[in-house]
Amino acid sequence: MILIKLGGSIITDKTQYRTFNRGAVRRLCKEIKDSGIDAVIVHGGGSFGHVLAKEHSLQNGYTEPSQIPAAAKVQYDMRELNLMVISELLDAGMPAVSVPPGSCFMMDDGKLILDDPEVLLSASRLGLTPVVFGDVVFDRRKGFGICSGDQIMEVLCRIYDPEKAVFVSDVDGLFDKDPKKNPGSKLLPEVTWDLLKTVSSDISVDDVTGGVGAKMESMLRMTSSKRDCVLVNGSVEGRLYSLLKGDKVISTTAKGGSK
Ligand code: ATP
Ligand code: IPE
Numbered sequence: 001m002i003l004i005k006l007g008g009s010i011i012t013d014k015t016q017y018r019t020f021n022r023g024a025v026r027r028l029c030k031e032i033k034d035s036g037i038d039a040v041i042v043h044g045g046g047s048f049g050h051v052l053a054k055e056h057s058l059q060n061g062y063t064e065p066s067q068i069p070a071a072a073k074v075q076y077d078m079r080e081l082n083l084m085v086i087s088e089l090l091d092a093g094m095p096a097v098s099v100p101p102g103s104c105f106m107m108d109d110g111k112l113i114l115d116d117p118e119v120l121l122s123a124s125r126l127g128l129t130p131v132v133f134g135d136v137v138f139d140r141r142k143g144f145g146i147c148s149g150d151q152i153m154e155v156l157c158r159i160y161d162p163e164k165a166v167f168v169s170d171v172d173g174l175f176d177k178d179p180k181k182n183p184g185s186k187l188l189p190e191v192t193w194d195l196l197k198t199v200s201s202d203i204s205v206d207d208v209t210g211g212v213g214a215k216m217e218s219m220l221r222m223t224s225s226k227r228d229c230v231l232v233n234g235s236v237e238g239r240l241y242s243l244l245k246g247d248k249v250i251s252t253t254a255k256g257g258s259k
Pocket of ligand 1: 044173202215
């Protein structure tokens with residue numbers, strides 16, 4: 001099984017509130033289907049999540065009553081985004097089912113708790129494709145918080161022990177500097193904890209869950225002796241398909257056993 005996260009930067013336009021990149025999502029769903037792999041899918045929030053979450057500081061937990069309508073609206077927006085992703089997966093021929101974290105998971109001081117994986121495992125056992133996403137999730141200490149798709153990837157990795165974890169974004173991989181602002185930046189084909197300390201990764205668009213640096217840390221934590229984690233560019237046609245088929249493609253890999 002391969003765990004795949006479709007990042008908010010590829011499934012939405014992160015600079016425009018609630019803008020869905022239907023064309024890219026349609027193509028990526030087809031690439032996943034055509035690869036023939038067994039997948040569990042996670043997606044991010046992009047402009048359906050981060051814009052309002054940032055405006056109302058939802059990532060810091062409950063501090064004032066004015067946040068409550070915003071928390072409800074972000075949950076609503078995320079469900080709309082999730083249904084659009086599910087619709088594209090169904091059209092591509094994948095039996096996708098929604099597993100909304102805000103209704104089935106809890107957090108404890110920002111840490112995602114998933115005591116009972118029965119719902120997820122039951123879906124997979126039946127041959128359904130669970131689709132989980134970044135969401136507003138209730139928090140035992142903070143009232144609520146924002147759970148990122150990357151946090152979900154880490155928890156699902158423990159539940160499913162996948163052979164590979166793939167993060168699909170809109171960049172070729174990790175660079176020594178943000179490639180969108182620094183044309184001469186160099187792609188790093190492999191990342192290690194030591195290398196990550198030297199990388200510059202400012203967040204230029206609204207992102208309440210940490211950007212590419214936090215993603216790399218998640219990837220490094222998710223590796224095991226038999227599992228690599230890969231960051232790949234989903235805006236290049238066919239690249240995700242080739243990676244899933246086992247070909248070597250332009251990307252950044254956190255290699256199994258990286259410390
Ligand atoms: P996630 O959605 O899980 O956050 P994402 O697809 O939205 O995934 P981002 O967290 O937005 O991805 O990370 C990708 C963005 O990070 C790129 O669009 C890029 O401009 C920016 N970035 C900043 N610094 C770097 C860097 N050193 N290497 C690669 N990308 C970088
Ligand atoms: C964010 O999830 C979810 C919300 C803001 C509600 P992610 O942090 O995984 O989203 P992206 O992939 O960075 O957009």
